[in-house]
Amino acid sequence: MEMNQNITDDVVKCATDRAADPGIFPACKAGKSEYTASERSSRGGVDFPVSVVLPAGGTGERTGLRTPKQFCTFLGRPLISYTIHAFERVSWIQRIMVVVAKENTELMTDIIQRYQHTKVQTVPGGSTRHRSICNGVLALGEDGEDKRPEVVIIHDAVRPFVEEDFLYKIVMTAKEQGAVGAIRPLVSTVIATTSEGYLDHTLERAKYRASEMPQGFTYDIIYQAYKRCSESDLEFGTECLHLALQYCGTNAKLIEGPPTLWKVTYKRDLAAAEFIIKETLSQSACVITGPSLHAVTLAGALWKAFGTFGMELDVVPDLLGNNSNFLLKENNFIQLSVNSSLSEVEAILWALESSRVLLNSVVVIWVHLRGLDGLAISGTMTEPAPLIMELASAAKPRNVLLFGIQLHQPNDLEQWERSALRVAEITSALIRERNPALVGQLLQA
Numbered sequence: 001m002e003m004n005q006n007i008t009d010d011v012v013k014c015a016t017d018r019a020a021d022p023g024i025f026p027a028c029k030a031g032k033s034e035y036t037a038s039e040r041s042s043r044g045g046v047d048f049p050v051s052v053v054l055p056a057g058g059t060g061e062r063t064g065l066r067t068p069k070q071f072c073t074f075l076g077r078p079l080i081s082y083t084i085h086a087f088e089r090v091s092w093i094q095r096i097m098v099v100v101a102k103e104n105t106e107l108m109t110d111i112i113q114r115y116q117h118t119k120v121q122t123v124p125g126g127s128t129r130h131r132s133i134c135n136g137v138l139a140l141g142e143d144g145e146d147k148r149p150e151v152v153i154i155h156d157a158v159r160p161f162v163e164e165d166f167l168y169k170i171v172m173t174a175k176e177q178g179a180v181g182a183i184r185p186l187v188s189t190v191i192a193t194t195s196e197g198y199l200d201h202t203l204e205r206a207k208y209r210a211s212e213m214p215q216g217f218t219y220d221i222i223y224q225a226y227k228r229c230s231e232s233d234l235e236f237g238t239e240c241l242h243l244a245l246q247y248c249g250t251n252a253k254l255i256e257g258p259p260t261l262w263k264v265t266y267k268r269d270l271a272a273a274e275f276i277i278k279e280t281l282s283q284s285a286c287v288i289t290g291p292s293l294h295a296v297t298l299a300g301a302l303w304k305a306f307g308t309f310g311m312e313l314d315v316v317p318d319l320l321g322n323n324s325n326f327l328l329k330e331n332n333f334i335q336l337s338v339n340s341s342l343s344e345v346e347a348i349l350w351a352l353e354s355s356r357v358l359l360n361s362v363v364v365i366w367v368h369l370r371g372l373d374g375l376a377i378s379g380t381m382t383e384p385a386p387l388i389m390e391l392a393s394a395a396k397p398r399n400v401l402l403f404g405i406q407l408h409q410p411n412d413l414e415q416w417e418r419s420a421l422r423v424a425e426i427t428s429a430l431i432r433e434r435n436p437a438l439v440g441q442l443l444q445a
């Protein structure tokens with residue numbers, strides 16, 4: 001079968017020489033370099049102690065579910081773990097105080113251990129959000145003056161999508177102003193009603209904003225605000241910024257935040273959160289080709305197709321040396337194997353298990369090219385289907401989703417290109433959907 005020489009040459013050049021011309025595989029680089037939090041914090045960094053209070057003591061009644069929304073799982077992981085990670089990954093945050101209802105303390109401890117959350121302590125919640133936040137704030141001051149933070153971030157545990165850049169703005173503004181809050185434009189007009197349920201008056205929407213989170217305070221201000229506020233505040237209040245103004249005379253600075261700061265409140269928000277998490281995890285993938293020319297050619301076709309799907313694809317011959325970095329950062333792997341057993345996949349599963357704590361679900365797709373490279377399928381080759389199911393069942397508890405795709409000997413270039421496109425479509429769908437029901441299946445391209 002004639003290989004498409006152009007693709008082959010470029011792809012071979014990339015797969016065998018990782019310093020390849022980025023023109024054909026701009027994503028083809030040895031490992032991913034991310035702008036690390038420590039680099040960001042070294043830019044006029046945060047040189048004072050910062051702690052976080054995550055109120056997570058609610059019951060989530062408005063979702064209509066028995067499980068409190070902060071403990072609902074997304075791709076096998078509780079929502080609160082995503083929120084904690086959003087703060088834990090920030091190098092200049094020292095402590096995270098998670099406030100949970102007493103009946104959920106054990107569950108929270110299990111989550112901390114399973115996902116190896118290192119900066120986290122728990123404190124019992126209260127009957128209202130203010131009481132919970134108050135417990136968290138007071139707890140930060142209980143270990144002595146030297147352990148007290150200079151700035152406290154207060155953030156609902158059910159707002160998982162918060163970025164370091166915005167936290168940096170909140171913290172630096174809190175240090176300067178004493179209090180700061182995130183705001184967002186109102187979506188609906190605010191109206192006042194009469195006791196008979198009629199319209200009393202409307203508020204001019206342009207003059208008002210929705211108060212969101214994160215909020216930031218110097219520790220002394222939020223501590224004094226909670227020490228001085230009334231029982232009625234604790235029972236019926238909904239706004240920490242108000243307490244800072246009312247009881248400390250500190251008028252909070254308001255910063256418009258990104259739309260990602262929304263709070264999971266209703267059942268529909270759970271679906272939206274899962275969509276965003278899936279989208280975040282499926283933006284890139286790493287293709288491992290080995291030395292086979294057919295695999296390298298297929299990688300070229302996948303790379304072009306993934307580009308049209310808006311997904312970045314890194315193509316490497318193996319996960320060794322400089323490429324081992326992918327094991328620490330990538331959540332999606334596609335192993336291209338020619339006429340071989342599942343040994344390469346077993347190697348990836350083992351390497352993943354020994355490289356890191358798998359916070360997020362990881363997708364591994366074994367693409368098996370049968371009868372290529374001119375080799376007849378060896379009569380001794382064991383049918384892969386039962387083997388991949390066995391491997392997949394063992395990997396699933398570790399949140400590794402293993403899928404298989406089989407590509408048979410194409411008769412000509414046209415059929416090869418059609419098959420390559422089908423492999424691209426199937427792999428991108430498996431990565432985007434991360435559907436546990438398909439784990440262990442050997443799909444046909």
Ligand SMILES: Nc1ccn([C@@H]2O[C@H](COP(=O)(O)OP(=O)(O)OP(=O)(O)O)[C@@H](O)[C@H]2O)c(=O)n1
Nearest residue numbers: 055056057058059060061062127128129132157
């Ligand atoms: N007594 C409470 C009530 C709420 N919260 C927390 O405050 C955040 C925002 O509150 P909200 O969205 O109102 O959560 P719930 O009170 O759980 O929701 P619902 O009102 O639907 O029951 C959530 O992380 C929630 O767990 C808390 O720590 N303690």
Ligand SMILES: O=P(O)(O)OC[C@@H](O)[C@@H](O)[C@@H](O)CO
Nearest residue numbers: 129156211212213238239240
């Ligand atoms: O009032 P709920 O407890 O439903 O939600 C909390 C939010 O209202 C609150 O976090 C922001 O408005 C900022 O105060």
